[in-house]
Amino acid sequence: MDELNQKLRQISFLVCDVDGVLTDGRMWFDGEGKPFRCLHARDGTALALWHLAGHKSALVSGLGSKAVEAIAKQWKCSECFQFIKNKGRVGREIAEKYNVPLEQMAFVGDDIIDLTAMRTVGVSVAVGDALPDVRAPEPDVTDSAPPPEALTGHLLAALPPRERTCIRLFYLQGKKYRDIEALTGIPMNSIGPTLKRALA
Numbered sequence: 663m664d665e666l667n668q669k670l671r672q673i674s675f676l677v678c679d680v681d682g683v684l685t686d687g688r689m690w691f692d693g694e695g696k697p698f699r700c701l702h703a704r705d706g707t708a709l710a711l712w713h714l715a716g717h718k719s720a721l722v723s724g725l726g727s728k729a730v731e732a733i734a735k736q737w738k739c740s741e742c743f744q745f746i747k748n749k750g751r752v753g754r755e756i757a758e759k760y761n762v763p764l765e766q767m768a769f770v771g772d773d774i775i776d777l778t779a780m781r782t783v784g785v786s787v788a789v790g791d792a793l794p795d796v797r798a799p800e801p802d803v804t805d806s807a808p809p810p811e812a813l814t815g816h817l818l819a820a821l822p823p824r825e826r827t828c829i830r831l832f833y834l835q836g837k838k839y840r841d842i843e844a845l846t847g848i849p850m851n852s853i854g855p856t857l858k859r860a861l862a
Contacts, residue, residue: 669784669785670768670785672765672766672784673717673766673767673768673784673785674716674717674718674762674766674767675717675718675719675720675740675756675760675762675766675767675768676709676712676717676718676719676720676767676768676770677719677720677721677722677752677753677756677767677768677769677770677779677783678719678720678721678722678769678770679721679722679723679724679749679769679770679771679772679773679776680699680721680722680723680725680730680733681699681723681724681725682772682773682789682792683770683771683772683789684699684701684702684705684721684733685699685700685701686700687772696727697725697727697729698727698729699727699729699730699733701733706736706737707834709737709738709739710737710738711829711833711834713738714833718739718740718760718762719737719739719740720734720739720740720741720742720743720752720756721733721734721739721741721742721743722742722743722744722746722749722752722779723743723744723745723746724745724746724747724749724773724775725744725745726744726745727744730742730744731744740760741756747775748778749769749771749775749776749778749779750778750779750781750782751778752779753767753769753779753782753783754782763784764782764783764784765783765784766784767783767784767785768783768784768785768786768787769782769783769785769786769787770787770788770789771786771787771788771789771792771796772788772789772792772796773792773796774795774796776796777795777796780796824846824848824856825856825857827846828842828846828848828853828856828857829857831845831846832853832857839853839854
């Protein structure tokens with residue numbers, strides 16, 4: 663676990679598959695045959711925290727639609743790749759464009775098409791119901807929580823307790839500095855620096 667936490671702390675670019683990772687894998691179609699997707703708001707919150715920490719993200723899909731573009735824009739992802747069959751190539755393109763070593767990238771996937779990317783980056787994450795071939799050989803992280811929430815949870819867990827508590831109270835629960843001081847005993851004038859240090 664210590665080795666995994668060390669690897670997770672190095673991650674600065676998170677790449678997520680869409681269908682089966684940010685959705686439950688089912689495809690819905692309207693009366694005109696156009697697909698639409700249902701996503702969880704907590705994934706948006708997790709990505710917002712990720713970006714707030716100064717990190718970047720990208721969505722990559724073997725399919726594509728205006729909905730995926732809208733999701734990427736709404737969630738302020740740096741990149742959105744659609745109709746991609748070789749997702750490993752996408753990881754290398756991102757690494758070159760953003761000058762990010764592959765070791766500092768994580769990919770979250772669930773299907774066979776994701777394996778090339780998962781084998782390319784520093785940390786591979788398989789969702790809980792990923793195909794058996796995706797879970798073996800064992801990825802770095804297998805989690806039943808919907809990523810990116812799963813990965814963000816692991817990253818938060820790697821923080822020192824004081825910083826982790828401040829992050830949860832301020833960003834996830836919306837507590838004010840005075841409330842955090844009352845709950846934790848951390849002086850108000852130390853909370854800002856603590857949050858900044860946690861997100862560094």
